[in-house]
Amino acid sequence: MYLLTICTSANGGHVPKTQMCLQVNLNCSIHESIMYHFLWNSKVERVKRNIMIAPYEDGGLKMLDIRSQSQALKIKWIDRLKCQLDNNKHDIWTAWLVNKCDKVKLDYLLKCNLHYKDLSTAIVLPEKNPWFEILREWCIYNFDHLPLNGEDIRNQNLWFNSLIKINKKLVFHRSWYISGIETIQDLLVDNRFLTVDEIKQRYGINLNFLQLWSIHSAIPTSWKHHLYCTQDDYVYKINNTVFIIL
Numbered sequence: 001m002y003l004l005t006i007c008t009s010a011n012g013g014h015v016p017k018t019q020m021c022l023q024v025n026l027n028c029s030i031h032e033s034i035m036y037h038f039l040w041n042s043k044v045e046r047v048k049r050n051i052m053i054a055p056y057e058d059g060g061l062k063m064l065d066i067r068s069q070s071q072a073l074k075i076k077w078i079d080r081l082k083c084q085l086d087n088n089k090h091d092i093w094t095a096w097l098v099n100k101c102d103k104v105k106l107d108y109l110l111k112c113n114l115h116y117k118d119l120s121t122a123i124v125l126p127e128k129n130p131w132f133e134i135l136r137e138w139c140i141y142n143f144d145h146l147p148l149n150g151e152d153i154r155n156q157n158l159w160f161n162s163l164i165k166i167n168k169k170l171v172f173h174r175s176w177y178i179s180g181i182e183t184i185q186d187l188l189v190d191n192r193f194l195t196v197d198e199i200k201q202r203y204g205i206n207l208n209f210l211q212l213w214s215i216h217s218a219i220p221t222s223w224k225h226h227l228y229c230t231q232d233d234y235v236y237k238i239n240n241t242v243f244i245i246l
Contacts, residue, residue: 028066035064074137082110097131100124104159104177113147114139115162121170122160153223154185164218171218173211179203184219184227191227 036045036052053068054060084094085107098106101123109122116139125132143162147153158164158181159172173181180203181187187194196212199205216224 032066071137074134077134078138112157112160113144114160115143116140118162150226156184166218179205
């Protein structure tokens with residue numbers, strides 16, 4: 001949970017609302033302990049907390065779920081962040097975060113299917129920084145473990161996707177991203193992957209067979225089955241040579 005305070009200027013006036021300062025990250029465990037100690041008047045809790053926060057009809061007392069409230073407040077900042085990015089109006093905190101996001105645009109990063117453990121690879125922030133904790137909660141909320149249909153798979157981002165890795169590392173080719181290749185759909189045509197020559201012609205980038213092969217191999221096999229295959233093996237052609245991905 002974050003305390004939001006209005007900073008005062010040198011002449012005693014208030015800074016506009018959009019320049020609110022994120023301050024101290026309150027420890028949820030401490031506040032939960034205080035709350036339940038007050039409730040039971042003892043360090044011994046007679047009913048589990050997950051039952052206490054449940055609604056009355058489920059046998060609970062609708063106690064305040066501090067952790068969920070904290071997560072919701074942090075994620076709410078993402079809505080404000082997206083609104084500023086869409087309107088191209090950045091307050092001091094948004095501008096600072098945009099400057100820190102030097103690999104991809106911030107709005108793209110927010111769409112990435114990124115596991116919270118991989119966040120530090122995509123953007124370098126101090127772990128105790130409020131924005132890091134906000135983005136971490138967003139990753140926990142937004143991460144999709146298992147896209148189930150072809151449309152979802154086509155819209156999966158290629159870069160900083162925790163489900164697409166090479167040697168257990170996130171994939172990112174800056175030249176590809178700058179040229180407009182952002183999602184799996186950008187590498188497809190008529191339900192098949194583009195060849196090396198087709199990518200060069202469409203996006204004007206210089207790549208080799210091994211780079212494309214590594215990207216294809218990193219995409220989960222089940223996704224490729226949804227995308228373009230009608231048989232058990234996955235066959236595609238690069239430079240008139242047929243390859244099979246097992």
